[in-house]
Amino acid sequence: MDTKISVKNLDAFYGKNKVLKNISIDIPRNKVVAIIGPSGCGKSTFLRCLNRMHEVVGGTITGSILVDGEDLTKTDPVLIRKRLGMVFQKPNPFPTMSIFNNVAAGLRFNGVRNKKVLAPIVEKSLKQAALWDEVKDNLEDSGVNISGGQQQRLCIARTLAVDPEVILMDEPASALDPISTSKIEELIFELKKNYTIVIVTHNMQQAARVSDFTAFFYMGELIEYDKTTKIFTNPANKKTEEYVTGRFG
Amino acid sequence: MINSEIQPDIENSRVEINNTAVRPPGFFKKVFGTYNLGDFIFERLTLLFAVLVFLLVILMGYEMYVGSKISIDKFGWSFLTNSVWDPVQEIYGALPIIYGTIVSSFLALVISVPLSIGIAIFLSEVSPGWLEKPLSFLVELLAGIPSVVYGLWGIFVLVPWIRTDVEPFLSEHLGFLPFFRGAPYGFGMLAAVLILAIMILPIVSSISRDILRSVPQSQREAALALGATRWQSTKIVLKDAKSGILGATMLGLGRAVGETMAVTMVIGNRAVISPSLFDPSYTMASVIANEFTEATSEMYLSALIQLALVLFVLTIIINAMAKLLVWSMERKLGTR
Amino acid sequence: MNPSKFFHVKRKITSAVMMSLSLVATLIAVIPLILIFYYTISKGITYLNIDFFVAMPKPVGESGGGMANAIVGTLMLIGIGGAIGIPVGVMSGTYLSEFGNNKFGATVRFLTDVLSGVPSIVVGVVAYTLVVVPMKHFSAFAGGIALGILMIPTITRTTEEMIKLVPHSIREAGLALGIPKWKTTILIVLKTAWKGIATGILLGLSRAAGETAPLLFTALGNRFWSTNVMQPMASLTVYIYDYAKSPFEDWNNQAWTAALVLIIMISMLSLLFRIITRSKFKTK
Structure with missing residues (x-):
């Protein structure tokens, strides 16, 4: 298996509280890994550790996270976040910016000002996010005047524009209607050709539909990690079985 | 794994x-x-x-x-207790000035606080929605007028009115009290009290209004559902908001104590202790405003800076108390 | 009438009386406002002419003249004050909201509250001992420093509160794109909050424009044209004070005009900001 991200002995804390306990997991290149588990199990925290967003809210970690062999915990978090893009639970476009500027934001604030350079990247990113046809005529409108589903795809386009290697998705469809959700899921299918994707979801059908591998977290621990088909048909652990069959969570 | x-x-x-x-x-x-x-x-x-x-x-x-070191070294605590302020003889006792500051601020509160509570009640409990915004705006407008403009108005409108109407009226009907005796100058404690009362009205009323609003609506509904009248439910709200309103009053006091220009322009500026509201008086802020540029000797200047220091400490204490009161109210209601 | 009914009626009357009293209190408060505006406008407008804006004050005894130097002086003084108060206020407010979740932050927050309660005359005294005494003469610079100090608490607290209103998700969106925190804060968070911050700045500036006490022995006043910040400088407020106390009727009248112009200037400041801060996107 070609490993993109290798997490070893990861512990995560909020103050004195240990929220992730000794997680070790390998995430393969150009595959979709779903993280499932009941709320409070640490799945979002795990995702946020991967691009060092966990420390933004005052958390700390120990252990190592290797991306292509390089330890993330020992580099500038800003550089890491360019390589590991993130899409959040609720769409969060920048309210003061136009659609164009929202997509261009990551590049623009890192020094790319030339509109001739930006325009094709913005167009490509919006096309990748399957939003181009809907907004191409009003790129100068505010990024918050479109529908929730469009906003989330705008956020995905914004993430794609900085050309990341990995896309982290934190319940990207949980605030959306079913049609928007299916659009996002189709998108994930397209994107995995070029990107490694880690998606946190509380929706087991969604995990089963979009992912190649599934990791089940419970009480801050990684209980089971395997091929998605295996997890959902024949899990090795009893807790996993109870969860995927809907007996708790 | x-x-x-x-x-x-x-x-x-x-x-x-x-x-x-x-x-x-x-x-x-x-x-x-x-x-x-x-x-x-x-x-x-x-x-x-x-x-x-x-x-x-x-x-x-x-x-x-x-x-203020040389003044502190020379006068020590007697600076606060000595009642002679005589720059010619280089004797500086701030007692009449402190008296004037406290009395003018206190009386201004006596007039202003009941009115402010009335305004706060009207804005938060009585007024229909459409009236509330313009009224709040008017009260805020009052807060935006520069102090010196209040003073200007005081000199040319308020003081003449006090001289020709208010003081003769008061001495005729209430002249048996020591507070309303003496010649009607116009300039004096009474004018200062009135202008201060107007000036602190916006801050006390707007904070009180915010505090009444922070009392949960459920309190009012509970009272009204028990068959209470509007006034009875308001009384319950007022009881909840007691320490907050006290805090607003303290903030108003802090304002009044430090208010300078308008007071200087109407209070008459004489460092004497007199029971009569018709007589001129002095406040710490107005002494500094009035005499600072005239202070030629080192000791005189030092005494004025000491006065500023006393005023500084006093306002810090008042404002800290105000803050504590508002906090304690917010904690009690769990609004923060 | 039975006793309980009587009691009920009495309660209703008490309620009606108390509620009407609150209306009376509100009306009483509006009276001085109307009176002050009435006098300022009616008296101020009679002496308002072009000369007031372009001419210099005339010597004692000559009528006419204007306050061109004081209008420019007031603008320059609040300019100096803003140059000090705005950066300090915005930066310290940013610190409080972004990094100030600790004991030091709480201390600074308390001290800004203390500072906002300090009478402006006291700030004037401090500016005197800090600037005028070492320089050995009065100056617009000293007055500007006093005004700047007075602006700091308002701007600091509004900045902090306005930044805190920006949702955390916006910050995270910026950080997750690999934008450094400082750029996220300045270019995204502050930009989102800037209307609110501008309102705080405006409030600080317009209060400073109306201040007299801290200028009395710092900028002092000047009967001549001067734009040298190291020299005494005229201001509308100090002119109003001096002219109101003067025995000359002509000067008294000019004080009213100056008061009117001052109030108009303050309102224009607020109007200007409202135009500048109007949203780029029409819908909300």
Whole structure:
């Protein structure tokens, strides 16, 4: 298996509280890994550790996270976040910016000002996010005047524009209607050709539909990690079985 | 890949945190390793300005202490208790000035607070929605008028009115009281009290209004559902808001004590203690405004700076108390 | 009438009386406002002419003249004050909201509250001992420093509160794109909050424009044209004070005009900001 991200002995804390306990997991290149588990199990925290967003809210970690062999915990978090893009639970476009500027934001604030350079990247990113046809005529409108589903795809386009290697998705469809959700899921299918994707979801059908591998977290621990088909048909652990069959969570 | 290691106890995990590569690294690592250089500078830069604000307040107290050193050394506590303020003889006792400050502020509160509570009740309990905004705006407008314009109006409108109408009326009907005796100058304590009452009205009423609004609506509904009248439910709200309104009053007091221009222009500026509201008086702020540029001797200037220091300390105490009262009310209601 | 009914009626009357009293209190408060505006406008407008804006004050005894130097002086003084108060206020407010979740932050927050309660005349005294004494003469610079100090608490607290209103998700969006925190804070968070911050700045500036006490022995006043910040400088407020106390009727009248112009200037300041801060996107 070609490993993109290798997490070893990861512990995560909020103050004195240990929220992730000794997680070790390998995430393969150009595959979709779903993280499932009941709320409070640490799945979002795990995702946020991967691009060092966990420390933004005052958390700390120990252990190592290797991306292509390089330890993330020992580099500038800003550089890491360019390589590991993130899409959040609720769409969060920048309210003061136009659609164009929202997509261009990551590049623009890192020094790319030339509109001739930006325009094709913005167009490509919006096309990748399957939003181009809907907004191409009003790129100068505010990024918050479109529908929730469009906003989330705008956020995905914004993430794609900085050309990341990995896309982290934190319940990207949980605030959306079913049609928007299916659009996002189709998108994930397209994107995995070029990107490694880690998606946190509380929706087991969604995990089963979009992912190649599934990791089940419970009480801050990684209980089971395997091929998605295996997890959902024949899990090795009893807790996993109870969860995927809907007996708790 | 199943992971079932037993969780280490929390005390041990603390030790671990301190050894981590993520935090807290040394200076070198912070800049060139796990931290972003720009972020490092940005945090320190904003911190610098916050430190500046911190130092500024300390510096203010220090500067005034140094500036008033010779006066403090010479007069000590008698500065506060001696009632003679005589720049010619170089004797500086601030008692009449402190008296004038306290009396003018206190009487202004006596007039202003009941009115302010009335306004607050009207705006938060009675007024229909459409009327509330313009009225609030008018009260805020009152707060935006510069002090010197109040003074100007005081000199040419309020003082003549007091001289020709208010004071003759009061001495005729209430002249048996020591407060309303003497010649009707117009300029004096009464004018200062009235103008202060108007000036602190906006702050006391707007804070009281916010405080009444912060009382949960459920309190009113509970009272009304029990068959209480509007006034009875308002009384319950007022009871909840008691310490908050007291805090608003203290803030108003802080304003009144430090108010300078309008008071200087109408109070008559004489350092005497007189029971009559018709007589001129003096406040700490108005002494400083009036005499600072005339202070030719070192001792005179030092005494004036000491007065500023006393005023500084007094307003800090008043404002800290106001803050505590508003906090205690917010905590009680659990609104913060 | 039975006793309980009587009691009920009495309660209703008490309620009606108390509620009407609150209306009366509100009306009483509006009276001085109307009176002050009435006098300022009616008296101020009679002496308002072009000369007031372009001419210099005339010597004692000569009528006419204007306050061109004081209008420019007031603008320059609040300019100096803003140059000090705005950066300090915005930066320290940014510190408090972004990094100030600790004991030092709480201390600074308390001290800004203290500072906002300090009478402006006291700030004037401090500016005197800090600037005028070492320089050995009065100056616009000293007055500007006093005004700057007075602006700091308002701007600091509004900045902090307005930044805190920006949702955390916006910050995270910026950080997750690999934008450094300082750029996220300045270019995204501050930009989102800037209307609110501008309102705080405006409030600080317009209060400073109306201040007299801290200028009395710092900028002092000047009967001549001067734009030298190291020299005494005229201001509308100090002119109003001096002219109101003067025995000359002509000067008294000019004080009213100056008061009217001052109030108009303050309102224009607020109007200007409202135009500048109007949203780029029409819908909300």
